[in-house]
Amino acid sequence: MPADRGRAAGPPTISEVAAEAGVGRATAARTLGGYGYVSPELRERVLAAAEKLGYRTNALARSMSTGVSHTLGVIVADIGNPFFAGVVRGISDTSRARGFDTIVLSTYEDLDEEVAATNVLIDKRVDGVIIASAAVDRTEVAHIKAAMDRGIPVVLVDRAVASLDLDAVVIDNRDAAREAVEVLITAGHRRIGFVWGPPVAQAPATRRGLLTAASRNLWTDGERLRGYLDALDDARIPFDPDLVMVGRKTEERATEEVARMLALPDRITAVFCTETDAVTGALRALRTAGLSCPRDVALIGFDDSSWAAVMEPPLTMIEQPVHQLGAKAAEVLLDTIAGTEPRREMHTLSSRLILRSSVAPPPAGS
Amino acid sequence: MPADRGRAAGPPTISEVAAEAGVGRATAARTLGGYGYVSPELRERVLAAAEKLGYRTNALARSMSTGVSHTLGVIVADIGNPFFAGVVRGISDTSRARGFDTIVLSTYEDLDEEVAATNVLIDKRVDGVIIASAAVDRTEVAHIKAAMDRGIPVVLVDRAVASLDLDAVVIDNRDAAREAVEVLITAGHRRIGFVWGPPVAQAPATRRGLLTAASRNLWTDGERLRGYLDALDDARIPFDPDLVMVGRKTEERATEEVARMLALPDRITAVFCTETDAVTGALRALRTAGLSCPRDVALIGFDDSSWAAVMEPPLTMIEQPVHQLGAKAAEVLLDTIAGTEPRREMHTLSSRLILRSSVAPPPAGS
Numbered sequence: 134m135p136a137d138r139g140r141a142a143g144p145p146t147i148s149e150v151a152a153e154a155g156v157g158r159a160t161a162a163r164t165l166g167g168y169g170y171v172s173p174e175l176r177e178r179v180l181a182a183a184e185k186l187g188y189r190t191n192a193l194a195r196s197m198s199t200g201v202s203h204t205l206g207v208i209v210a211d212i213g214n215p216f217f218a219g220v221v222r223g224i225s226d227t228s229r230a231r232g233f234d235t236i237v238l239s240t241y242e243d244l245d246e247e248v249a250a251t252n253v254l255i256d257k258r259v260d261g262v263i264i265a266s267a268a269v270d271r272t273e274v275a276h277i278k279a280a281m282d283r284g285i286p287v288v289l290v291d292r293a294v295a296s297l298d299l300d301a302v303v304i305d306n307r308d309a310a311r312e313a314v315e316v317l318i319t320a321g322h323r324r325i326g327f328v329w330g331p332p333v334a335q336a337p338a339t340r341r342g343l344l345t346a347a348s349r350n351l352w353t354d355g356e357r358l359r360g361y362l363d364a365l366d367d368a369r370i371p372f373d374p375d376l377v378m379v380g381r382k383t384e385e386r387a388t389e390e391v392a393r394m395l396a397l398p399d400r401i402t403a404v405f406c407t408e409t410d411a412v413t414g415a416l417r418a419l420r421t422a423g424l425s426c427p428r429d430v431a432l433i434g435f436d437d438s439s440w441a442a443v444m445e446p447p448l449t450m451i452e453q454p455v456h457q458l459g460a461k462a463a464e465v466l467l468d469t470i471a472g473t474e475p476r477r478e479m480h481t482l483s484s485r486l487i488l489r490s491s492v493a494p495p496p497a498g499s
Numbered sequence: 500m501p502a503d504r505g506r507a508a509g510p511p512t513i514s515e516v517a518a519e520a521g522v523g524r525a526t527a528a529r530t531l532g533g534y535g536y537v538s539p540e541l542r543e544r545v546l547a548a549a550e551k552l553g554y555r556t557n558a559l560a561r562s563m564s565t566g567v568s569h570t571l572g573v574i575v576a577d578i579g580n581p582f583f584a585g586v587v588r589g590i591s592d593t594s595r596a597r598g599f600d601t602i603v604l605s606t607y608e609d610l611d612e613e614v615a616a617t618n619v620l621i622d623k624r625v626d627g628v629i630i631a632s633a634a635v636d637r638t639e640v641a642h643i644k645a646a647m648d649r650g651i652p653v654v655l656v657d658r659a660v661a662s663l664d665l666d667a668v669v670i671d672n673r674d675a676a677r678e679a680v681e682v683l684i685t686a687g688h689r690r691i692g693f694v695w696g697p698p699v700a701q702a703p704a705t706r707r708g709l710l711t712a713a714s715r716n717l718w719t720d721g722e723r724l725r726g727y728l729d730a731l732d733d734a735r736i737p738f739d740p741d742l743v744m745v746g747r748k749t750e751e752r753a754t755e756e757v758a759r760m761l762a763l764p765d766r767i768t769a770v771f772c773t774e775t776d777a778v779t780g781a782l783r784a785l786r787t788a789g790l791s792c793p794r795d796v797a798l799i800g801f802d803d804s805s806w807a808a809v810m811e812p813p814l815t816m817i818e819q820p821v822h823q824l825g826a827k828a829a830e831v832l833l834d835t836i837a838g839t840e841p842r843r844e845m846h847t848l849s850s851r852l853i854l855r856s857s858v859a860p861p862p863a864g865s
Contacts, residue, residue, distance in 0.1 A: 204619060212603065213584035222579055225605060229612075234619045237578065237603040239591060246595075253570060253600045257623045384805060413805040420809065439750060439779040440806035443786065 145186035147284055154182035162284035203233045205466065206254035208247060208264040210292075212239035215409065216436050216455055217265065220290060223459020224263055231467050233260070242267050251276040254285075261286045261466045263459075269349055271296035286469040290462040293352045293479060300469070302462040302480045306353050309451050309484040310360025313433040314405055316449070316486065318368045321494040322403035322431060325370075326394045327361050328387050328411040329354070330377040337379075340372045346379075357407045357435075376401060378411075387414025388421075395422050395430070402495035406434030412441070412448070427493035437487050447489035454482050511552035513650050520548035528650035569599045571832065572620035574613060574630040576658075578605035581775065582802050582821055583631065586656060589825020590629055597833050599626070608633050617642040620651075627652045627832045629825075635715055637662035652835040656828040659718045659845060666835070668828040668846045672719050675817050675850040676726025679799040680771050682815070682852065684734045687860040688769035688797060691736075692760045693727050694753050694777040696720070696743040703745075706738045712745075723773045723801075742767060744777075753780025754787075761788050761796070768861035772800030778807070778814070793859035803853050813855035820848050 151161035156175050164179040165188065182188075205228050209217040217239075225235045236259065238250035244267045254262055262285055268274050274297055281287055289301035317325050330336075331346035331354065340362065347355035358377075365372060375397060378390035387410065394401045395418060406412040412434035419426055426432050427446060434441075437452035461480055469475045517527035522541050530545040531554065548554075571594050575583040583605075591601045602625070604616035610633045620628055628651055634640050640663055647653055655667035683691050696702075697712035697720065706728065713721035724743075731738055741763060744756035753776065760767040761784060772778040778800035785796055792798050793812060800807075803818035827846055835841045 204623070212578055213581065213588055215579065215581070218579035218584060221605065222607070225607075234615060235604065236619065236623070237605070238601070239587065239603070241588070241591075249600060253602065257570070257602070410805065413809050416809040438806075439776065440804075440810075443779050443782040444806075444809075445811040 145183075145188045147188075150179060150183045150186055150188050153186055154178040159282040162282060165284070204257070204259045205233050205235050205463065206257070206259035206262045207235055207237045208250045208254070208262065208266070209237065209239055210242045210265050210267055212237060215438060216291075216453060219453075219455030220265070220459040220462075223456035223461075224290075224463045225459070226456070227460040227463035228467065231463075233463075233467065240267060244268065244273055248276040251280055255280055255283055259285065261288070261470050263288050263290050263462045263466055265289070265291040266294055267351070268294050269351060270294075286466060286475065288462050288466040288469070290458060291353060295352070298477050300465045300475050300477055300480065302458055302465065302482070303353075304453050304458065304482050304484045306356035306484075307360040307363065309435075309486070310357040310405070310407070311363045312360075312486055313449075313451055314361050314364035315367070316488075316492060317403040317405065317431055317433060318364060318370070320403075320431060320492050323368075323370050324373075324376065324399060324401045324403070324495075324499075325361075325365075326376050326378070326391060326401040326404040326415075327358065328378045328391060328404055328406045328415055329382050329408065330358055330379050331355075332382055333379050335379065336374045336377055338374050343372075343374065343377065354407065361405060382408070382410075384410040384414040384417075387411045388417045391415045391418035392422065395419075395424065400499075401430065402499050403431040403433075403492075406432065409434070409436055409438065411435075412450075427491050429496055431492040431495070433486075433492060442489070444491075446491050448491040449489045450487050452485045452487050454484065457482055511549075511554045513554075516545060516548045516552055516554050519552055520544040525648040528648060531650070570623070570625045571599050571601050571829065572623070572625035572628045573601055573603045574616045574620070574628065574632070575603065575605055576608045576631050576633055578603060581804060582657075582819060585819075585821030586631070586825040586828075589822035589827075590656075590829045591825070592822070593826040593829035594833065597829075599829075599833065606633060610634065610639055614642040617646055621646055621649055625651065627654070627836050629654050629656050629828045629832055631655070631657040632660055633717070634660050635717060636660075652832060652841065654828050654832040654835070656824060657719060661718070664843050666831045666841050666843055666846065668824055668831065668848070669719075670819050670824065670848050670850045672722035672850075673726040673729065675801075675852070676723040676771070676773070677729045678726075678852055679815075679817055680727050680730035681733070682854075682858060683769045683771065683797055683799060684730060684736070686769075686797060686858050689734075689736050690739075690742065690765060690767045690769070690861075690865075691727075691731075692742045692744070692757060692767040692770040692781075693724065694744045694757060694770055694772045694781055695748050695774065696724055696745050698748055699745050701745065702740045702743055704740050709738075709740065709743065720773065727771060748774070748776075750776040750780040750783070753777045754783045757781045757784035758788065761785075761790065766865075767796065768865050769797040769799075769858075772798065775800070775802055775804065777801075778816075793857050795862055797858040797861070799852075799858060808855070810857075812857050814857040815855045816853050818851045818853050820850065823848055 147161050148158050151158045160175055161179050164176050228235050240246040247267055289299050293301040331350040333346045337343040337346055347358045380386050404415050406415050433449045435451045437450035441448040441450045513527050514524050517524045527545050530542050594601050606612040613633055655665050659667040697716040699712045703709040703712050713724045746752050770781050772781050799815045801817045803816035807814040807816045
C-alpha cells in the first residue's frame with residue numbers, strides 16, 4: 134500500500150480518483166462500486182487512477198472516503214406488514230453480526246415518500262440501501278439511481294424492478310401461487326377467487342388486459358397472478374374476470390369483493406389470497422355471508438403467521454422465508470460494500486406451503 | 500433580531516451560548532432544551548447569554564445550530580410487534596405533516612442494542628428521539644441522558660421509565676387490565692390465568708414478591724399485573740401464584756404455561772393475556788388440550804387486530820390507540836423541538852375493550 138502519495142493524509146476519496154482519471158465523480162463511483170454502465174475506456178482510466186492512488190474498495194476505505202460508518206438504510210413499503218417486519222429482522226440480525234446498524238424508513242406504498250426516504254438515507258450517509266420499492270417502471274427509479282450515482286450500493290428485496298439491473302432477493306412468487314391454486318384444483322375446485330389483483334378501477338374483461346394491468350403493478354402481485362393463471366391453464370379451467378378482485382388493495386375492499394364473488398350465480402367455492410389483509414378480508418366476507426371454511430369455501434393465502442395456525446380451522450398458508458430474505462439481502466449488500474463485485478442477479482428463495490385444514494372439496498352440487 | 504452580533508454568520512450555536520455564559524455545553528443544552536436539572540443561577544446566566552446572542556429555540560435555529568434538519572429518530576422494542584408498527588405509523592403521519600422524516604431502529608428488547616441505536620441517532624444528527632425503552636431503572640438510562648445532554652429532546656412512548664423526568668405518552672394499562680379481568684369475574688370466573696408476568700425464573704410465592712419482581716420489569720407489564728390484582732382484590736378472590744406465568748416472554752412459553760394451568764387440579768376457566776403472542780400461545784394450548792373457547796375457557800387479551808375479529812369465536816380484546824399514541828408522542832416532541840417548554844408529564848390515552856364472543860360463564864361444576 135502506498136504510504137506516501139504526496140497528498141493529504143487519509144485514503145483517497147472517490148472524488149480524488151475521479152479527478153486523477155479525468156472523469157466525473159458519478160462515473161468513478163459507478164466503476165468502483167461495480168454497478169451501472171461505464172464505457173470500457175473510462176473504466177480502464179478509473180481503475181488505473183484508483184490503483185495509482187491506492188484506493189481500496191473495502192468497508193473501511195469506503196467509510197473513511199465518504200465520512201460514514203457502518204449503517205445500512207432500509208426502505209420498506211409498510212413496516213406494519215408482518216412480512217416486512219420479518220425481513221427487517223433478518224437484515225438487522227445479519228448486519229449487526231457484521232458490525233453494521235440498520236435504520237428503517239417506511240413509505241406506506243407511496244412513491245413520493247420513497248423518494249423522500251431515499252434522500253434522507255443519502256443525507257444520513259448510510260453505507261448501502263436495501264429497498265422494497267413501490268416503483269413499477271423506468272420512469273419511477275430516478276431516486277434509486279441517484280443513490281447509486283453517489284456511490285451508495287443498492288439491493289432490492291421482495292420486489293424486482295424490471296428497469297434496474299441490480300441484485301434482487303425475492304421469493305418464487307409465481308411457483309408458490311401456482312402450487313397453492315393446484316392444491317385447490319386437486320381438491321375439486323373450479324371456481325377459485327383471486328384476491329387481490331391489479332389496482333385498476335375496472336376488471337379487464339380479457340386475460341390479456343389483465344396481464345397488461347399486472348405488468349403495470351408491483352412485480353410480486355403480477356407474479357402471483359401469473360401463478361394463478363398457470364394453474365388454471367394446466368387444468369384447462371377457463372379464466373373468468375369476475376373471479377379476480379381489482380381496485381384498492383385493502384382489507385375492506387377484499388371483504389367487498391369476496392362478498393361479490395359469493396353472490397355470483399355460479400359462486401366461488403375457493404379463494405386464493407395474496408396478502409394477509411386479503412385473508413382477513415375474505416374470512417370476514419365468509420362470516421357475514423354465514424358461510425364456513427372449509428365446508429362452504431376453501432381458502433389458501435399469503436403469509437403464514439401464528440394467528441393462521443390457531444384459527445378454527447387452522448389455515449393452509451404460504452410461508453415466506455422472511456428472515457432469510459432479509460439476511461440474504463444484507464449479505465449481498467455487505468459483500469458489495471466490502472468490495473465484492475455485485476452479481477446483479479435475481480436471488481430466488483423458496484417459499485413453503487403449510488398444509489392445514491382450510492381446504493376441503495367443494496360442497497356437493499356446487 | 501440582532502443582525503450583526505460581531506461574530507461569524509449564522510445563528511448562534513449552543514456552544515457559543517455556553518461560552519458566553521461561562522458554563523459547560525451540557526448545562527446550556529439542558530437549559531435551552533428545557534430538561535434536566537440546572538441550578539437557578541446557571542440557568543439565569545445561560546438565558547441571559549442566549550438573549551444577548553439572539554439564540555432562538557425554534558426548529559430552524561436548532562436545525563442550523565446543530566447542522567441537522569427535520570428528522571426524528573424512533574427507537575422501538577420490536578418493530579415486528581404490530582403494536583409498535585402502529586405507533587410508528589402515528590409518529591410518521593404526524594411528523595410528515597409537519598415536515599419531518601422519521602427513521603426507525605428496532606432493539607428487539609435488548610438494552611445493548613438500544614444503547615447502540617441511540618448512538619446511531621446522535622451520530623445521524625436527528626432533531627429529536629421517541630423511544631420505547633427497555634430500561635427499567637436509573638442504572639440503565641445513561642444513553643438517554645447522553646442524547647439529552649447533546650441537546651436532543653427525548654419523549655418516551657408506551658413505557659414510562661421511573662428515573663427519567665420526561666414527557667411520556669402511554670395508555671391506561673392498569674385500568675385496561677382491571678376492566679378486562681372484571682369482565683371475566685362478572686361472567687363467573689374465579690380461576691383466571693395471567694399471561695404473561697415478570698420474566699423471573701421462579702414464580703414468587705407471595706403477592707409482595709410478585710410485585711417486587713414486577714417493579715424490576717417493564718412498566719407496562721407491571722401496570723397490567725397490578726390491574727389484574729386490583730380486580731381480584733375488588734372481588735375478594737385470593738391471589739394464587741400458580742395462575743401467573745413467569746419466565747421468558749415468548750409464544751412457546753405462554754403455550755407451556757397455559758397448558759400447565761389447564762392441568763392444575765383446580766384448573767383455570769379463564770385467561771387474561773397481556774400481549775398478542777400470549778394470546779396465540781394460549782389458544783394453541785387450548786387446542787392441544789382439546790378445549791374450546793369460550794365453552795371451556797374464556798379469554799381476553801391485548802392487542803386487538805383484524806385476526807382477532809375473524810377468529811372463531813371472535814375474540815374480546817383490548818384495543819390500544821396505537822396511531823394516537825405515536826401521533827401524540829410526535830406532537831409533544833415536535834413542540835419541544837419548536838421551542839415549547841416540555842411539560843415532563845405522563846400523557847395517558849384511553850384504551851377500549853372490544854366485546855366479542857370469547858367470554859362465557861365457566862363450565863358447570865368447575
